[in-house]
Amino acid sequence: MDVYISGVGMTKFGKSKDSLETMMAQAASLALKNAHLERVDAIYLGVMNVEEFVGDSNFAALLADTLGLTGIPSTRVETASSTGAGAFEAAFYAVASGHMKNVLALAGEKMTHLPTAKTTRILSEVIDRSERRYGATMPALAAIIAQKYAREYHLPFPKLEDILAKVAIKNHSNGSLNPYAQFRKIITKEDYLKSQMVSYPLHLYDCAPITDGASAIVLTSQHTPVKVSGIGHATDTSAVRHRASLTSFNSTKEAALKAYGMAQVNPSDIQFAEVHDAFTLFEVIGTEDLGFFLPGEGWKAVEEGKTQLRGRLPINPSGGLKSRGHPVGASGLAQLVEIVFQLRGEAGGGRQLEGAEIGLAQSIGGLGNNNLVTILERSDRRRVVKEGWSLDYHPEINVSKKVSSSPPTEGVGVLEAFTMLYATQEGFRSPLTLGFVRTRSGEMVMACNPDYRSPKQLKMGKNVYLNAREGLYVFEKFTLWNRLKRRIKGPSQS
């Protein structure tokens, strides 16, 4: 059964004094009103970590109650930071099954009331345990990926900074036109460069902010002007270091394959997209993974202005997570609200795209291991009828494999990528250097070093020496002097 959208609503994102249930009820009421409905057949509610952020559980039932809709089935759905898209997906299948006519997907998060170090710790719980032990945060892992991307595609640091700044500037510019956005200010490259280094090479302006907000969509089996034409969802290994590639996300590519297949459209058919830019580089990688640009050419598209609001393929017309804000549970659904605004011609305020008929949203769960891709289109979109339609999207997917890590031992390895993390979470010294090191046996391990003071002290692709301390790997430069010291002292104990 085909599934359509009859109503959307969201709160202004930002720092809010309202409780989470109040924000979510506001978004829901707007969506219901927009759909001309007072009741629905079910609620699918997305909150990522309501237990630790606000100290409640059983939130799906609480929301039905807050909305005065007790009786109605209400189910909480969670896929980490893609939760809003996950709630939409569950609602989609409920309507597609033919058992339900109108279903509310409702998503939100309340985050700004906690100290940042605590929020960082809560957010870090999505990270693979073995990497979390080293103090890895989301920005740290994103920074390691950015380093790897820069190296793989030969972007020296100032060039990388320039590209990432362009993404941030574009999204802030788009967000300045969005009344729902947390940040409505235009930023300059100077602002970007002045913003503090969160985890080298990522500045504060490379990272989506901490945000409160809620979004809602009513899905229906009745024909409306906006149709859900494709949904795909895929996972990847929890450990980032176990991924087949560090510069693309299999989970996006597999999700996109399914979504394009279901919608029977190709990447070239997509007119605009909301791409999960929790970190600026992720937008660049996203546009490659989605087949909009070739691998390693996403940054060129940014440079050439292709992804700007009036470019060939506008990316994040809403301002993205970067500027609209990132209430972790809500973002995946807020992306889809933006697509509906655009398809209905209701975006207004200078950010409306002309002739928008088909848009795509990509949402990342965790550090790229629970991603969703959703395609919406106008029901009256003219499809060019081609005999024997075929998908021309053939991404390279090298399946990642979880590796049972052996306990740390000493030895030489190659530093594949590293970051220097400044904004550490509760309980870790700042700065903290974290790296992925490939050992001589071919295993990729995580390693740390709290003694480095500047990223210039290290270089990717060089040998490092791995020491084992308290069950963790600590790495240092592989120099004759370091080796000699060790010979004199003897190997340290693991």
Place this chain on the structure above:
Amino acid sequence: MDVYISGVGMTKFGKSKDSLETMMAQAASLALKNAHLERVDAIYLGVMNVEEFVGDSNFAALLADTLGLTGIPSTRVETASSTGAGAFEAAFYAVASGHMKNVLALAGEKMTHLPTAKTTRILSEVIDRSERRYGATMPALAAIIAQKYAREYHLPFPKLEDILAKVAIKNHSNGSLNPYAQFRKIITKEDYLKSQMVSYPLHLYDCAPITDGASAIVLTSQHTPVKVSGIGHATDTSAVRHRASLTSFNSTKEAALKAYGMAQVNPSDIQFAEVHDAFTLFEVIGTEDLGFFLPGEGWKAVEEGKTQLRGRLPINPSGGLKSRGHPVGASGLAQLVEIVFQLRGEAGGGRQLEGAEIGLAQSIGGLGNNNLVTILERSDRRRVVKEGWSLDYHPEINVSKKVSSSPPTEGVGVLEAFTMLYATQEGFRSPLTLGFVRTRSGEMVMACNPDYRSPKQLKMGKNVYLNAREGLYVFEKFTLWNRLKRRIKGPSQS
């Protein structure tokens, strides 16, 4: 599209040394093997509070990884203590939509590693905030409901004890025949009476234990011997005191209405059921809410042995939550595993029911506000074809209404029901008397008193005096002496 079951699996419930993901992977592997599958199209994963019990989030992706099934979409589903049934429901709609062929519903919880007072606090987060502030725990609210039931149906305390003991004894007896059960020992009435009072009138043996465990079911669009014939799901107000009735659960009745309607069967068609006996009385109420017995007659059915393993309508042949154990996220799915065992004739060990063709599971989320009812039947079950089938289940559903509570003021009210809670959560004095008081304006409020020492000091239906202290109601007996004291001292400040 019709939905069938092709595989089931579960771990032995109890105290386990295994990690949550290890237990869940075990259950999943058994179910996949049972279904002769290596992969599925999606995973719906039920965990109630993995964030606080084990300190991880993004668990859906972690499990796909643990199972070596990265790539496959994996979505976490949560509906409080009915989570396992909620995951099954989401999986059902995914298959019913026609978009997926084989889907794994997988549920678990790890609880025994934490101190009981902490576990009690975590479990209490499902309770309405305004009631939680008084120190209300799940057993306390269940005890208040038990008191109300006893009063409404004229069961003096020893009679109530006798009925509840019979439920506990029956379920332990059934559980003794279940190799997956946490408790496999038969208990006597003496054991029951000797077990400590958790919250008057509920003994320890009225309450399901704290348990580790996991369960899994593979749903499929292919015809198999077991069919999913009906699912219903409904919510109710978060605050128990706002319910239209305290002696039945609207959420069960509304869920049952939908499930019977979808399955086109009547309560009298059901041959056996797994009923959520987190507290013994909830099993009794459940059998009434499901239309097996008239309101107020469930206890008689217990007395007459109708719900025993060889009775007319066996309830909880598995041993129920009481004896199989209650890993909160897993129980709702474990109930369905038992129904499949019975329908396939695989229960064995003395607890197999003869000629089992159709069974029902009822799962309670929170304190009865997010409940599911699921009906499974053998695909070869002979349906008596009746012209113009009609549902003969017409439960009384008086919709509960959330009431915006006014701030506590002083005054006289009627004590509708109360409990004396001995096993208090972190930060509350023991014993703690908690009651529901109807004020003269008709509002039902919660009130506490930490000074009472015996439940005999109070009587339901009598007047009490409400004092306001620190934003809470404290109640005491309404005596001339108490009134006089207050006149002399003047009213206390709220």
